[in-house]
Amino acid sequence: MTDNELSxxxxxxxxRRLPQYLRLLRLLKxxxxxxxxxxxxxxxxxxxxxxxxxxxxxTGIIGRPKVGYFVPELIxxxxxxxxxxxxxxxxxxxxxxxxxxxxxxxxxxxxNGLNIVAAFDxxxxxxxxxxxxxxxxxxxxxxxxxxxxxxxxxxxxxxAAAAQETANLMVGSGIRAIWNFAPVSLDLPExxxxxxxxxxxxxxxxxxxxxxLMKPTPQPEGGTHVAY
Amino acid sequence: MTDNELSxxxxxxxxRRLPQYLRLLRLLKxxxxxxxxxxxxxxxxxxxxxxxxxxxxxTGIIGRPKVGYFVPELIxxxxxxxxxxxxxxxxxxxxxxxxxxxxxxxxxxxxNGLNIVAAFDxxxxxxxxxxxxxxxxxxxxxxxxxxxxxxxxxxxxxxAAAAQETANLMVGSGIRAIWNFAPVSLDLPExxxxxxxxxxxxxxxxxxxxxxLMKPTPQPEGGTHVAY
DNA sequence: TAGATTGTTAATCGATTAACAATC
DNA sequence: TAGATTGTTAATCGATTAACAATC
Numbered sequence: 001m002t003d004n005e006l007s008x009x010x011x012x013x014x015x016r017r018l019p020q021y022l023r024l025l026r027l028l029k030x031x032x033x034x035x036x037x038x039x040x041x042x043x044x045x046x047x048x049x050x051x052x053x054x055x056x057x058x059t060g061i062i063g064r065p066k067v068g069y070f071v072p073e074l075i076x077x078x079x080x081x082x083x084x085x086x087x088x089x090x091x092x093x094x095x096x097x098x099x100x101x102x103x104x105x106x107x108x109x110x111x112n113g114l115n116i117v118a119a120f121d122x123x124x125x126x127x128x129x130x131x132x133x134x135x136x137x138x139x140x141x142x143x144x145x146x147x148x149x150x151x152x153x154x155x156x157x158x159x160a161a162a163a164q165e166t167a168n169l170m171v172g173s174g175i176r177a178i179w180n181f182a183p184v185s186l187d188l189p190e191x192x193x194x195x196x197x198x199x200x201x202x203x204x205x206x207x208x209x210x211x212x213l214m215k216p217t218p219q220p221e222g223g224t225h226v227a228y
Numbered sequence: 229m230t231d232n233e234l235s236x237x238x239x240x241x242x243x244r245r246l247p248q249y250l251r252l253l254r255l256l257k258x259x260x261x262x263x264x265x266x267x268x269x270x271x272x273x274x275x276x277x278x279x280x281x282x283x284x285x286x287t288g289i290i291g292r293p294k295v296g297y298f299v300p301e302l303i304x305x306x307x308x309x310x311x312x313x314x315x316x317x318x319x320x321x322x323x324x325x326x327x328x329x330x331x332x333x334x335x336x337x338x339x340n341g342l343n344i345v346a347a348f349d350x351x352x353x354x355x356x357x358x359x360x361x362x363x364x365x366x367x368x369x370x371x372x373x374x375x376x377x378x379x380x381x382x383x384x385x386x387x388a389a390a391a392q393e394t395a396n397l398m399v400g401s402g403i404r405a406i407w408n409f410a411p412v413s414l415d416l417p418e419x420x421x422x423x424x425x426x427x428x429x430x431x432x433x434x435x436x437x438x439x440x441l442m443k444p445t446p447q448p449e450g451g452t453h454v455a456y
Numbered sequence: 457t458a459g460a461t462t463g464t465t466a467a468t469c470g471a472t473t474a475a476c477a478a479t480c
Numbered sequence: 481t482a483g484a485t486t487g488t489t490a491a492t493c494g495a496t497t498a499a500c501a502a503t504c
């Protein structure tokens with residue numbers, strides 16, 4: 001902890017890397033490993049050891065020179081920083097194939113402290129079905145359930161066209177943070193947290209590199225020239 | 229284009245934002261809008277106009293002072309930069325719920341130039357099924373089809389435990405770029421492109437902020453002190 | 457002890473933002 | 481023309497990497 005204040009908020013890139021460390025650490029724990037150094041983590045994940053040390057510092061963990069960190073202690077520190085030591089309930093809107101895939105991913109609860117309680121959809125043919133043991137309710141019930149269960153995390157898995165109104169419904173029902181899988185930039189009150197999962201962004205990285213590869217390699221200037 | 233060389237490669241954050249611009253521009257086009265300024269885009273997306281201008285520059289587009297950019301021209305420039313003006317074939321391994329959700333998302337082809345040709349799975353009960361009109365083949369057929377169709381883009385949608393061997397199979401079958409949805413850091417040859425979609429990273433941002441919110445607000449140091 | 461590793465400060469790198477001349 | 485907007489250079493900001501003293 002480099003601040004005398006309580007950690008402002010950690011750099012975003014750091015936060016995004018923490019789950020990666022956590023994954024490795026859990027693996028090491030299963031393998032019976034008790035201590036681990038940044039050097040070792042760095043080798044495994046092909047990252048810079050100093051960066052890892054800085055990243056881990058945001059969790060408040062203290063390591064031992066010459067030794068490293070105690071694996072279970074480090075796991076606990078990261079989990080606590082992310083809030084993954086406790087389970088947070090969430091409601092999901094949109095029981096299409098993506099929504100049901102998210103519902104069916106049981107590991108969210110154990111690994112990421114995320115418990116998706118139920119899904120909502122306005123397609124009556126889906127109502128009453130379950131997906132991954134989770135019930136699918138009609139959209140009208142959302143506000144009621146959200147308030148009654150004091151749930152403030154919402155997941156949007158509806159088509160782009162319906163995303164904004166879905167967000168509005170959530171906000172009106174007391175939702176304070178939204179995990180949005182629809183490819184839209186949502187208009188939200190300042191105090192509602194939003195995190196977008198944008199597959200296009202990710203694909204763009206891959207396809208632009210792939211495209212760059214295919215392109216006629218930037219010829220050394222000066223026209224035809226045979227090296228020998 | 230600020231380089232005299234052919235654009236090295238654009239900054240990663242820029243590449244990740246391009247699809248967002250593209251989405252807005254397509255919307256504007258549908259609405260019949262012919263020109264657009266960075267100022268306008270910036271307002272819509274709540275970004276900095278200068279940043280947008282720099283971002284768009286990587287595509288080689290040239291705007292007109294006082295006017296802005298021609299919408300169709302700008303769309304074409306971004307699509308070309310990303311390679312989304314042409315369709316790229318891809319093969320997907322893992323026909324679980326996530327895999328089938330990806331298969332079923334028809335918009336990939338029209339919007340992102342991505343054509344998922346078929347899926348592969350080693351669960352015999354899934355073989356012969358289709359998902360979003362795409363056939364599901366046994367895993368053994370992967371190499372054959374990949375080579376025969378000259379496909380070099382692979383999508384991994386298998387459980388974490390199977391991801392590395394899946395990647396190995398892909399690489400051995402001539403795949404040059406992998407879009408990986410499994411929460412694992414894969415070990416790959418240097419020359420194989422990899423892009424990971426890591427839901428944990430994304431969730432970490434949301435849950436760490438949510439956790440920070442819940443925490444007892446960092447009290448101004450110095451114990452009980454009443455200001456007046 | 458000597459060597460490895462942490463924690464932390466300083467240097468570097470890259471991306472964002474500001475400033476401003478060119479221009480339609 | 482005057483004003484808005486582009487393209488580009490310079491300044492700022494923040495994250496990564498390097499350097500190094502402290503220490504088990």
